[in-house]
Amino acid sequence: METLSNILAQQPMMALFLTVALGYLLGEVNIKGFSLGVGAVLFVALFMGWLAPKSAPAPMVGTLGLALFLYAVGVQYGKQFFVGLTSTSGRRANLIALSGVLLSGIVSVLFMKLSSLPLGHALGLFAGAGTSTPTLQAAIVQLGNDDPAVGYSVAYPLGVAGPILFLYICFMVLKPKIQAPTGGGIEMLEIAPEDSALKGKTIGDLLAGLPAGIDIAALRRAHHNLPASRSMALAANDVLLVTGPSREALEQAAKQLGEVHHGRVTGDRRDLDYVRIFASRAAVVGRSLGDLKLPEGRPHALVQVRRGDADIMPRPDLVLEFGDRIGMLAHRDDFAALRKFFGDSIKGTAEFSYISIGFGMALGFLLGAINFPLPGVGKLALGLSGVLIVALVLGKLRRTGGLNWTIPLSANLVLRNLGLTLFLAQVGMASGPKFAATVSQTGFLMLGLGAIVVVALVLPILLLGLGVFKMPYDEVAGIVAGACGNPAILAYANKLAPTDKPDIGYAMIFPGMTIIKILFVDIVPAVLGG
Template sequence: MVVAVGAAIGQIKLGPLRFGAAGALFVGLFLSGMYPELGKGMGLLQSIGLALFVYTVGVSAGATFITQLRKQTNLIVAGAVVSIIGAIVTVIGAYVLDIPKNLATGLYTGSLTAAPALDAAINISKSSQAGAGYAVGYPFGVVVGIIAASIVVARPWAGENDTPSLAGTGLVALTALVENPVNMRDIELWKNQSVRISYLRRNDWTRVALPGEDLLEGDMVTVVGDEESVNTVISQLGTLSSVHLADDRRYVDFERITVSNPDVAGKTIAELNLPSKYGAMISRVRRGDLDLLAKDELALQPGDRIGIVVPSKELDVVTEYFGDSSRKVSEVDALALGLGLVLGMLLGLVTLPVPGGVSFSLGAAAGPLVMGMILGALRRTGPLVWSLPEAANLTIRQLGLLFFLSALGLGAGSDFKEIVLSSLGWKAALLATVTVLVCTVALAIAGKFMKLSAPRVAGGVAGFMGQPAILQEAIARVADERIESAYAALFTTSIVVKILLVPLIFFLL
């Protein structure tokens, strides 16, 4: 009931704000505040839901995280600095407002929605007030975080120092008449894979263009890429043709084929070696709502819809090679999913000592995320395909998020009610709001100063907060893989820093 009602409430728009899956949290808090016994036994469901969510995020982000790590180092450092700023705000605010240190320590973890840091706070304080502080601070962290991410993700920041989105700004395919003979390797935008050249017509015979071949005067070629790059290449080759080669199906076909063959999923386009095997080439890949240019290093995932140019006589063979089965693509490899989750939970159980006499573990939040990123980067291991079909990934992710927030709300309602109705209620709410507001604004300003794109900064805000609902809000507004990549990058590092700061906050108070 909490999941259903929460999901419905989450769809209600309050101006520009929509809480999405976080609606389940508030329904859970309300019900458990009235009936505290509802929160019993919710810990397991909370851990499972969180693990499902962060694992699927990790698998999705892992493929691009490693290649973009250098671009995200500054953002990761900024996240660590902002965590320290949040700790300073908490300590000063607790002194000014006369908030007990046990409660203040819990407020820090709650306002920044850091569940693993809460565990450290409870261990070091030996007090239930830390948990109550988390319950009070958490809703304010979610609300302010969602508002911050929804505002940031829509900013028109060019991101001069950021890597372009794989989604690009939309792909076009135009045909050029070659007036300046050239080898493909001498076309810079083709060489750096900003465009693909798919069709070639020579002497009234249309075929698939082979990588690196000479283009002769009078040839016609089809160039695929973003509009600016395509127009640049056409001007280098000659002029725009009024004839579009994709319309000529006498010798070559262009088809959209679904990747459902597990032997293909996880391989990069270069590894498939289609020009040599079938005289074919992939020009674009449709992944969810994204239309991606088919660069050599792009790894195919189950459920991808490839746009492939192929000789007509090879079409049936190529279709069979990729599978093209919508039914099969909707099936999840239960063995790979289950094994990945188990490995992630085991990683989360590894405990390491940290200063202050407390221990640190990644837990059900960061353990599956890190493992998902590792397996997502590997893509496959022998017969096991770690990547998930986009539709299945999003479905599992949403269910995990709803389970996690519902269980969290049902477990925290009584503590939340107790603090809110006490004399400390308004003070705790004020400190939590100020802490999360200062941190999210500081991180957004840092991202803007570093000239990163708005989607990456929004993902960084969600990752810094470690909050699935904030991530979901950003993704719902903009389809950009940099959101998940930044989320995965800051999630783990921010959790580690917050855990290390908890003993410092406690002892300073």
């Protein structure tokens, strides 16, 4: 064992990537539906840190990993975060999360009063239960000693495993029906208007009375297919190519319009043919469809935009992202010009601007380093939360002049998962020795106190979200992940509920709750005279 420890200490990079490999291997172990996923990296890292304390990577590795993760999440979900702050459901979600965060803080302080627990240990338990490194850093700075690191090292693994276990139990008990994205395409139907009263009405007039999500992409007139526009008026014998999100919606539209036809529009491709093009050109990404000046030539129409596994109707206000696949009806002779206009490079959809990510990360670290005065307490620094806040703002802006802040979805996922993995591995390897020493010295007392703090954080959110407000499971899972803060919890929530709601909930909740946690550890010592 000593030989192995020496080898790992001499090869810290080997130890790091061995930890990553073993962590993901352990995370794939499934016991009756329960598996740790990427969270297992932390527990393998704790063991590796105990086995070979000198093999731990430099703290900058973990800082870089967490910063990459926060930046990728913020850029991807900036728009949803700010919508959440202004919406009723978003404010409700933040208040639910706040109840758990404040209760866990109060419980930590009560432990200090009732069991003679040092203030530093109590604040460390609070920071560890919420898996908040910025909170730990703020507590150490505020108290001027490393006591919070002891409580943090004990509670941190519980802060990861506890919420995951709660989410698993709720999932197994409630058995929620979660509709995962199917990736099904937009449906099309050819309809010939029968009612003579419809003749002379414009396409815009027709769409106003049709179900939500229905659009008219093209029409056939005098044996020719034409792209439809809202100002175009119907004529006798027109056949409409109607698109919609589902067959049911199209059938409802057919009942309102007229007789269903097959093959009259789609069977003739002389005037219009279908082409799918990748959006990879920097000049079009980050701009709304309504602002694009498409190449001049024969008339053409945008039918759909496919983003990831979902199809999106091409609304004028829809902002293009790298990797979007644009479905168009156009003349074949115009295909080359359209491909050149949008880029149509699969390679380009996996690339991103190092200029934008460099400036964005730099601004985030700068914001995190600024000390903001807080009356009655002193000064407050946001730390790594500054990276997330800047990323959320840039994610909402999407584009500033010629600088595009978005990151292709595929590249975003790679950055996010790489950052998450490095962060968990570094923190676990660095905390391993202290975790083992603390547990051996205090027995299971500190572990028990840490578990109670975690319960105080998670249980109110689940009771309020699922029990009182009857919210969907995937929304509540996102609130839990955002309030608890650890990316591994979000990854597990995504595994149980493969929708975008956990990610949106995390992005909407995490920044505010991180700031609340930092404020708590700054204010409590000032109030208690610690």
